[in-house]
Amino acid sequence: MHFISENNRLVCINQTERMWIEPWGENSLRVRVTKEANMDTNDWALTEEPIVCKAEIHIDQAEIVEPWYKGEEREKHIQQFEVASIRNGKLTAKINHEGWLSFYNENGDVLLEEYWRNRYRIDRYCVPYCVDARELKAIPGGSDYHAVLRFEAYEDEKIFGMGQYQEGNLDKKGAVLDLCQRNTQASVPFMVSSRGYGMLWNNPAIGTATFGTNKTEWLARSTKKIDYFITTGDTPAQIVEQYTAVTGRVPMMPEYGMGFWQCKLRYRSQEELLNVVREHKRRGLPMDVIVADFFHWTKQGDFKFDPKYWPDVEAMTKELKSYGVELMASVWPTVDSRSENFAKMNQEGLLVSCDRGVSIHMNWMGETVFFDATNPEARKYVWERCKENYYDKGVNLFWLDEAEPEFGPYDYDIYRYHQGSALQCSNIYPAMYAKGFYEGMVEEGKTELVNLVRCAWAGSQKYGALIWSGDVHSSFRAMREQLQAGLNMAMAGIPWWTTDIGGFLGGDITDEKFHELLVRWFAWGVFCPVFRLHGERPPFYELEEEFVDGVRQFSSGQDNEVWSFGEENYEILKGFLFMRERLRPYIRECMKQAHEVGSPVMRPMFYEFSEDQTCWDLRDQYMFGPDILVAPIMKEDVTERSVYLPSGLNWTDAKTGKVYDGGQWVVVDAPIDTIPLFVREGKEYPIYE
Secondary structure: OEEEEEOOEEEEEEOOEEEEEEEOOOOEEEEEEEOOOOOOOOOOOOOOOOOOOOOEEEEEEEEEOOOOOOHHHHHHOOEEEEEEEEEEOOEEEEEOOOOOEEEEOOOOOEEEEEOOOOOEOOOOOEOOOOOOOEEEEEOOOOOOEEEEEEEEOOOOOOEEEEEEOOOOOOOOOOOEEEEOOEOOEEEEEEEEEOOOEEEEEOOOOOEEEEEOOOEEEEEEEEEOOEEEEEEEOOOHHHHHHHHHHHHOOOOOOOHHHHOEEEOOOOOOOHHHHHHHHHHHHHOOOOOOEEEEOOOOEOOOOOOOEOOOOOOOHHHHHHHHHHOOOEEEEEEOOEEEOOOOOHHHHHHOOOEOEEOOOOOOOEOOOOOEEEEOOOOHHHHHHHHHHHHHHOHHHOOOEEEEOOOOOOOOOOOOOOEEEOOEEHHHHHHHHHHHHHHHHHHHHHHOOOOOOOEEEOOOOOOHHHHOEEEEOOOOEOOHHHHHHHHHHHHHHHHOOOOOEEOOEOOOEOOOOOOHHHHHHHHHHHHHHOOOOOEEEOOOOOOOOOOOOOEEOOEEOOOOOOOOOOOOOOHHHHHHHHHHHHHHHHOHHHHHHHHHHHHHHOOOOEEOHHHHOOOOHHHHHOOOOEEEOOOEEEOOOOOOOOOEEEEEEOOOOEEEEOOOOOEEEOOEEEEEEOOOOOOOEEEEOOOOOOOOO
16 A cells, blocks of 8 residues: 555555545545546535645554564564554544554544455454455446445444434444435435444445444445545534535525425315415414425426416415415426427436336326436426426425436336436435525525425435425324434434324324324424425325326325314314414524534434433434424323433423423323423423413
């Protein structure tokens, strides 16, 4: 291994492998590895200009001798080799003479070290079965590589972040995670370790991340380089702040984003939607946003309301604004072959293409192709159509659905983007989808904006992306899974996240069991970054016509307004609506923190209380901002629960006013109209009246 110090960067050369290690923001390093003559120039998620930090680089000579030589023989076999280190603030990387890389904190403790099993290492052991920590294996016949990066595993380590996966575990230690996008799954490959570091796998390629008990392994099926970012800090908060400084932070949430959002599958007409808002206001209920869900359009890819059912969009948005309500419109990235925009988009290369087979990506409700969000011209074209047909008519929010995109089937080796093979870059699609609308709206002068997106990748947050957890089931199990999904999205740098309150798939509005689920979910929704009611609510209404002008029509589920579930439940839901309103000043401050320093709105307990070891094991309670502890009821027929109160301060029960010492478990009552909440010592908020 040979080392060079150049331009504040340590360059490590080993035959055809070239590795760059350089400062990338405070207490952070970026590592890139290639076997090409030139380093690939894609920065992927690391698009924000990092704070300039001067590296401390040392290249030294070390004497190495094999341990089997003893006495006088030992002196004869001493060899001189280069070793190197690079330090940026609290983080130091050391590379030995064979190229093994390790990371240390400011106290000299090992944070992370590469996993090598093919050479002798004096301070460890000798094993002969030959496994390299870094692999870039050329794919025969191509110009890209199969990449693997391996690190040692640690028994005491807990791992959080990585985006959204549908499972029950908050701690991802022991998990194998697919690095690909799905409906309900969002791959955001940034993790935070209990050992005091955070790491971004800065690669949008399809692959896997394995956090095993024997090793940690990152894999990309097709790529040009290995690229990752590592940072260290005294607290999880510092780690997340340093990460978001280089990948971007959310805009300031608009005021209408902090209240209640009404949605259902689906309002079929302008008059139906307006009547819901009129009734809300007649009842004196708060509402900030109402959503016009999918298939309000003529054809997929026309990007406009069907005038048969939505005859005057400008008049509709004007009336809504008079009530203080904004309209959100659903946009899909699908373009029907019969759309008025298909021919132009196809001719100009604005659609995702196929290397083989037929270029039809989805045949649900029409034969459609996805627009290529990695192509700047495609993003511009789609935004211009949406500006003309939505934004200019008063629509200020967009629901960017199908953002994975939802290929059928997910044969990534078939599809090709402007950016490259889908195998190499597919995971970046949802971020680029959000980017197109973000840049279009910023160009129109908006600085505070939010768009709902059904997927995310690292950096999505800077494009005003509010992620929701997709089409999850209406069940308590699904509800529990959404809590860990939201908290891990928070630790992955995505502070805006929400769910379909009550779940999406299922939910009979006449079923008392569903009523219980809905009320519990609604109460929890108050303490999510965005408070949004949605669901399909079968059985569907019968269609008057299945096809209109050759275009298949879509029906609608049952009512999904707060008065749709019985009078007793309505009174409870109404109470939670006003609870959210009373918390608006507090939520505004939480959103300000997310915008300014990257702090998540909902936070695992250890985020605020990292010194309390019990908090690292808690997965069914969390902090909403810095001051409110939330312990939702997420099981059927439960009317009390245990809550852990972190040590070092007192806590006040928001419902009863009773004060408890921290550092203990308490059991609290939780009837159907109550969600257990505790307020940090020294703070007061008007939660329960």
